[in-house]
Amino acid sequence: MGAYVIRMPDIGEGIAEVELVAWHVKPGDVVADEQILADVMTDKASVEIPSHVAGKVVSITGKPGDTLAVGSEIIRLEVEGKGNVADDAPAPEAPAERATKAAAIREAPRVVPQRPAKEERPRAKEEPRPAKEEPRPASFSTTPDKPLAAPAVRRRAKELGIDLSTLQGSGPDGRITSEDLEAVERQPRAGSINAPLRFTLPPGGRLAQGLERNDEEAVPVIGLRRKIAEKMQESKRRIPHFTYVEEVDVTALEALRARLNARWKSERGHLTLLPFLMRAIVQSVPGFPEINARYDDDAGTLTRYGAVHIGIATQTPGGLMVPVVRHAETRDLWSCAAEVARLAGAARSGEAKREELLGSTLTITSLGPLGGIVTTPVINYPEVAIVGVNRVVERPVIRDGAVVPRLIMNLSSSFDHRIVDGLRAASFVQALRGYLEDPATLFID
Numbered sequence: 248m249g250a251y252v253i254r255m256p257d258i259g260e261g262i263a264e265v266e267l268v269a270w271h272v273k274p275g276d277v278v279a280d281e282q283i284l285a286d287v288m289t290d291k292a293s294v295e296i297p298s299h300v301a302g303k304v305v306s307i308t309g310k311p312g313d314t315l316a317v318g319s320e321i322i323r324l325e326v327e328g329k330g331n332v333a334d335d336a337p338a339p340e341a342p343a344e345r346a347t348k349a350a351a352i353r354e355a356p357r358v359v360p361q362r363p364a365k366e367e368r369p370r371a372k373e374e375p376r377p378a379k380e381e382p383r384p385a386s387f388s389t390t391p392d393k394p395l396a397a398p399a400v401r402r403r404a405k406e407l408g409i410d411l412s413t414l415q416g417s418g419p420d421g422r423i424t425s426e427d428l429e430a431v432e433r434q435p436r437a438g439s440i441n442a443p444l445r446f447t448l449p450p451g452g453r454l455a456q457g458l459e460r461n462d463e464e465a466v467p468v469i470g471l472r473r474k475i476a477e478k479m480q481e482s483k484r485r486i487p488h489f490t491y492v493e494e495v496d497v498t499a500l501e502a503l504r505a506r507l508n509a510r511w512k513s514e515r516g517h518l519t520l521l522p523f524l525m526r527a528i529v530q531s532v533p534g535f536p537e538i539n540a541r542y543d544d545d546a547g548t549l550t551r552y553g554a555v556h557i558g559i560a561t562q563t564p565g566g567l568m569v570p571v572v573r574h575a576e577t578r579d580l581w582s583c584a585a586e587v588a589r590l591a592g593a594a595r596s597g598e599a600k601r602e603e604l605l606g607s608t609l610t611i612t613s614l615g616p617l618g619g620i621v622t623t624p625v626i627n628y629p630e631v632a633i634v635g636v637n638r639v640v641e642r643p644v645i646r647d648g649a650v651v652p653r654l655i656m657n658l659s660s661s662f663d664h665r666i667v668d669g670l671r672a673a674s675f676v677q678a679l680r681g682y683l684e685d686p687a688t689l690f691i692d
Contacts, residue, residue, distance in 0.1 A: 249330025397597025
C-alpha cells in the first residue's frame with residue numbers, strides 16, 4: 248500500500264488561493280477514480296475537485312469556509328502500489344497549527360509564491376489507462392453512481408430534500424439542471440399544500456395560538472454567500488453612493504415591443520424590456536464616457552471603455568451573480584436578449600464560466616415584477632454606476648388637459664460621487680429616458 252496526495256490544482260487566471268465550500272468525502276471513505284472530492288470557490292465561479300486515483304481517504308485538509316493555497320495538500324489517500332509520496336512523508340498539520348500559521352501569513356507582507364512544477368502522477372496499477380476521447384473540465388463528474396450536477400444544483404436539491412440519483416437530467420450528458428429541480432418541486436408531494444392536512448387537537452379540543460419559540464440557528468456564511476457579502480461590503484466602504492430616480496413613460500416602448508414579439512418571436516426569440524434598455528445605454532454612454540468606466544482608487548486611475556460590457560445582476564439558487572454581456576455595442580435587440588437568457592441560465596445552473604462573470608463596465612439590476620417603486624442599488628465595484636429597473640405600472644397621467652392611462656416605470660440609478668457629479672448623473676438618466684420614451688431614436692446612429 249502507498250500514500251497518494253492530491254493538491255489544490257492551478258485553476259488558472261493567476262489565482263493563488265481558493266475557498267473550500269464543501270467536502271463530498273470524509274476519512275475512511277473509499278473513492279473511485281474521477282470521483283468528486285470537494286467544491287471550491289474562486290471569485291464567483293464554483294469548481295469541483297475530482298480524485299486522480301482510486302483509494303481510501305486517510306485525511307482531509309480544512310473545513311468549509313477555509314482558504315486553501317494553490318499547490319497545498321487537500322487530501323491524502325491510501326492506494327494500491329507505491330503512491331506518489333514517500334512512506335515517511337510528514338503527516339498533515341493539526342487544524343490548530345494550520346490556523347496559527349495561516350494567521351501569521353495573513354499578517355505578513357503578501358508574497359505570491361512560485362508554484363511548484365506539476366508532479367508526475369504514478370497510477371495505482373501498472374496497466375496503461377485507455378486514452379479519453381475528450382478531457383472534461385473539473386466541474387464535471389464522471390463517476391457512474393454520482394449524478395452530473397453543478398454545486399449550486401446539489402445544494403438546492405439538498406435544501407429541497409430531492410435525491411438527485413432518482414432524476415433523469417435534461418442537460419448535456421444527462422446533467423441535472425435547476426429547471427429539473429423546479430419541475431420536481433412543482434409536483435405534489437406528501438406534506439405539500441396539495442396533500443390533505445390532519446390536525447391533532449390538544450386536551451380541551453382547541454388549537455393553541457401564539458406558541459412561544461426560542462429556537463435559533465447559527466448559519467456559516469461561506470462560498471458564494473460570503474463572496475457576495477465581501478463584495479457588497481467593499482463597494483459600500485469604498486464608494487460614496489448617491490441615487491437618482493426618474494420616472495419613464497414606456498407606453499410607446501411597450502407597444503413597439505409587443506409588435507416586434509408578435510412579428511418575430513417564433514423566428515428570433517422573445518424580447519423583454521431589458522434589451523431596449525441595453526440599447527439605450529449603448530446610445531447614451533458616448534456622451535458620458537466617465538460612466539462606462541472602472542475606477543481603481545488605490546492607483547487613482549479611472550479607465551474609460553469604448554466597449555460596453557453590461558453586467559446583468561441575476562438571482563441564482565446560491566445567491567446574486569453578475570454575468571456579463573460583452574460588446575453590447577455590436578449587438579441588436581435579439582442578440583442581447585439571447586445572450587442575457589443564455590448567461591442567466593448558466594448562472595442559475597452553476598455552469599457559468601469564470602470569464603463570463605468578469606469584466607463588466609456598467610451593470611443593470613432588475614427585480615422584474617417585484618421591482619418596487621424605488622430602489623437604491625449598490626454599485627458593482629470597481630464600476631462607477633449601476634442602472635436599476637423598477638416595475639412597470641399603469642397610472643393616470645394628464646396629457647393635453649385630459650386624463651389618460653400610461654405605462655410608467657421608474658429608473659433608480661446609483662453613481663460613484665467621486666467620479667460622477669450629480670448634474671452628469673441626472674443628464675445621463677435623462678438621456679436614457681429620452682431614448683426609452685421615443686423608442687424610434689434607439690435605432691438612429
